[in-house]
Amino acid sequence: MLQSFSADQLTMFEVCWQTLRAALFVSCLTACHGYNIYEDRIPNGASVPHPCKPNYIWGGVGHENVLGGGARNPFGIAFQDAGNTWTEALCRSDSDGDGQSNGVELGDPNCVWTSGAAELTTGLSHPGVCEPTDSDLCLQLNSWEIDCTIGDFTCDGIGHPDTTNWTITFDNTAVPAQETTYMCQIFDIPDDQVYHLFASQPVIDNPYIMHHTLVYGCTGTPPSTYNSPSSCGMYLEECSVMLAGWTVGSPGECQRSDDGFLVGKGHFTQVMMEHHWNNPTSASNYFDASGITLFLTPNLRANNLATLITGQEDLTIPAGESAFTVTGTCPKDCLDQKLENTIYITSAHLHMHYLGSSGRIEQWRDGVLINTWFDESSYSYDYPVSNVFDPPIPLLKGDEVKTICTYKSTSKDEITYYGEGTSDEMCYAFMNYYPSENGPSECVSWDEFTTCDDFGSANQFSASIFLLVGLLGLCLMGTLV
Template identity: 25%
Template structure:
């Protein structure tokens, strides 16, 4: 009896916690995020044309604030601070001048929509234009990754505005978010879907900085066609900074090493079975910071067809920068699929610069080094022709590089050489926040068009060349593109021909000293005149922004080696090499401008009633509500039962 009473008490305690939670959002929002790890600050937002509506919730009866920052610091940030006091809600438009009190903007380019306090929470809802209206103070919201800073105080201002003494102490932080073209946070109701979880079970994370784990799974045996409609990472709690990305590859050949299925091995090493290398067609993917990805209602990735994979390989990129011992991981990815078929078959294509330790080179001490990789018109057109298509439509995608990446862009080059609007662009790339984006408007790629991936790297803190590779200290320059209708094309990339790079450095008599696994490296080549490796020679040269830009410009127009992979193999009708892409007319992005009026809106209002309270007659300490009354009643019952137990 006592045990049953204790169980009942536990259930009742769970109900109390659920009941006494944060207030609900005041309207349906397409996007939301918990800004801190403990759920004390929550942000909801909707984008309507050239305006954005923001609703900020803070677990305090004091002031709450947020800001858009170029780098996560206060200086240069566009900030908003609100509070509810003496029956009135307030919002202020401010700007950061350093780690000190943020002054009010001359113009208040913000409109307060509502505000209230409820059960110990403060809620402020406001809107502003996407464009930054006041030069030097306001931030333009674009599709770039934006650092959101947040803070809150324990008390309201004693006067008409916050002052320096209203300090937030440790109640502050920053989080990267994508406000536009971000489908990761949306919730779509899915009925009759099946889930298939691919997990690393009790995997001992090696005590090295970077490790790639590869594990082959046999997919469910399906007797008819299904569609993958959603995928999401299942990252073990506490390992969020250890799991960098997860990619699931379809295997294009039968896996003969059946005894190795379900075993985690080191990717691309001598311990990896050779038939695992046939698993090279991207099925789904996720990277650090990203949320669940749901495909649009009219598109699904097919499973259960004759050409669908029966086995997949899950590649997990682990980071262990502090060499922590004893980490055991159970992370993986969930794939949701259904037999309720969508209108179109879709797929994911990898485009950009082929990962290469020989031709993907970034000089040191260069604040801005541009690198280019193409999905050629010849490869794209041939893949479309094979599927009797004249066009494909891109519905979203994800940009990817490693630690040096600062600005990433996927360009769209029409068949006549003119560049169209960017397919994907992020001028504030964050290695620790890589979200799959969903476009509000699909982007059409015609046969004869090409795509070019451009990565802007900052190698200021490097003293030697950085090369392409898997580890976070090496680099990548790729995009994962979600599109329909499906073709057989899985990998569409280029890299400069190695001999052209050697010629640039006047290395015309080079021999090979050995073979590295799994890729040939520059250290495998030796100059027969100086008897030094190619890597040692170029590292000994003087590098700065000027010499780095010269190398970048030269490499951009070198002949390309083409990777055009369909069904696990190079396309037989696409040539191995191609000339460098020539863009006849570059695209110039439009500059966002403010609509008039952009100031003079209400920045204070009579506070709204706490939802469910009926009257809204609370003070600055937080209004009572039915939820609060339920909490008090349940807590009293719980304490009585626990005493009896």
């Protein structure tokens, strides 16, 4: 039923619409290339868990290689024999021989699934890998070696006699029975002299819930509540300088031999460690005391590092898209404002969640693309790629940086938005650079706006936009009453 409006209401609606246009422009998001279609032909094809790496996804479900390609596993062979189609016979078969049908393992126990509408999204297992992998039965049935290791970590300087290994871990804390939790705790670090922080390695206590860890340097005095693990958001004003981090799939973080973050006497003597716990089943019996080891050297290196964050926070990803692209632009006027002088990018990596399928970072100058720093044609959240640049890439005043993220949402039946949860999405690039005194800490977009537009930090910026949307909603409510 159409509703008619009075002239006064139309005038008010016009005012609201102009307010909306001033606050948020409609995002222009473009579909691009195709992607592996086979995971769309089975239930939960993009969400099959790794059988022996908690929190990991097995991307190439029908292959022995976790990322796909190469030899097929028993389920992949059966799927091919079924014409690469999810049939009732395939559903009721037990391809890996572990006593559970393919349908049960993939969330379609009654074999009624149709594309985009799996019955279950939790309690999944792998239909091509006998589980548990270390049982006598599965040691016989799994005819290839399954990589259950997280990966070894090596970094020049770790074994040096002058290096200090400083490990910080959370107090053992009950994990809330909810999908997404951010917890923070403050720690002291050595302050007897100046150090360069040049590497970090995770200490994972509970791999079933650990999503990522970040370590921030504190420039102010944080609230005392964070002396023990306390609920927090993605931003604390007093501790906002990123120094180290870990995410699923990374064995650790290592800087080039010439680079390090200044900490210790006269610099950062306190740090805040932030854990993101992902508990999708809302289990109530989990505890965690994870942390990170920081490697500090008093032998100061040539370059003082800092971290620049770019990306796009205006994410509205429709369901059912094979390739949906967003771009976050750090524009010329923002870099002109934030850069004191040329900075040199030493490394960069993308951060998306499980819908992320590909991405790249571009450098523009005078409206011309001069450099694509890297182009990940197959992005995997579980297997992040750190792109190291040697020699480092100069970023000049007047340049623009574009962070481009592409998502595959064929596994979703509803819109996915930006958010802190694993089931939400993000589009960020984290890049290290030197000299630290020359550059900014962030240049993040919300649609066409950036953090240079007097919105403060990235998360304060988002909050400002949400406030504007809320005010608009109240405005429209007044219009339509």
